[in-house]
Amino acid sequence: MPLLAPSILAADWWCVGEQVRAVERGGADLIHFDVMDGRFVPNLTAGYELLAAVKRRTSLPVDAHLMVEEPDRLIPKFVEAGADWVSVHLEATVHLHRTLTLIKELGAKAGVAVNPATPLWALEEALHYADFVLLMSVNPGFSGQRFIERSLERLR
Structure with a gap:
């Protein structure tokens, strides 16, 4: 089932509350919150404190997309901050079943994200215990990238 999940990374961070309300009015199903650690991907973004602030200002579910190494160490903090959905990268998780179970x-809700260059067969086992899959259509780590057209073929 496709969902509309605008990314908070694209927001003007000085007026996040106002922009969250705008996407609510626009029909968003959930708020997508990109988390980058500067290790798994080269950039850094805000942490669970900002997610908690966003969660206080919306009735929409919040999806924390953890583009981080060792996601297990951060998952409890993001769920405690209000993340309703959490996705981790197949490529960054040593024991995916244990991580999704946590x-x-x-x-x-537990999700697995997969980079554009990762073959889809690598997801086969995860499909048995993940609640959702985040199929990346850009390489993780930077906002404003050009859409990778082949991603549409991967959806089929």
Whole structure:
């Protein structure tokens, strides 16, 4: 089921609350919150404190997309801050089943994200225990990138 999930990374951070309300009015299904650690991807973004502030200002579910190394160390903090959905990268997770189980035990929906160059067969086992899949259509780490057209073929 396709969902409309605008990324908070694209927002003007000085008026995030106002922009969250605008996407609510526009029909968004959830707020996508990109988390980057400067290790798994070269950029850094805000952490769970900003997610908590966004969550206080919206009734929409918040999806924390963890583009980080060792996601297990951050998952509890993001769920405690209000993340309703948490996705981790297949490429950054040593024990994916354990990581997805942790997310579910904490009460959030557990998702697996996959980079554009990762073959889809690598997802086969994860599909048995993930609640959702985030199929990346850009390489993770930077906003404003050009859409990778082949991503549409991968959806089929």
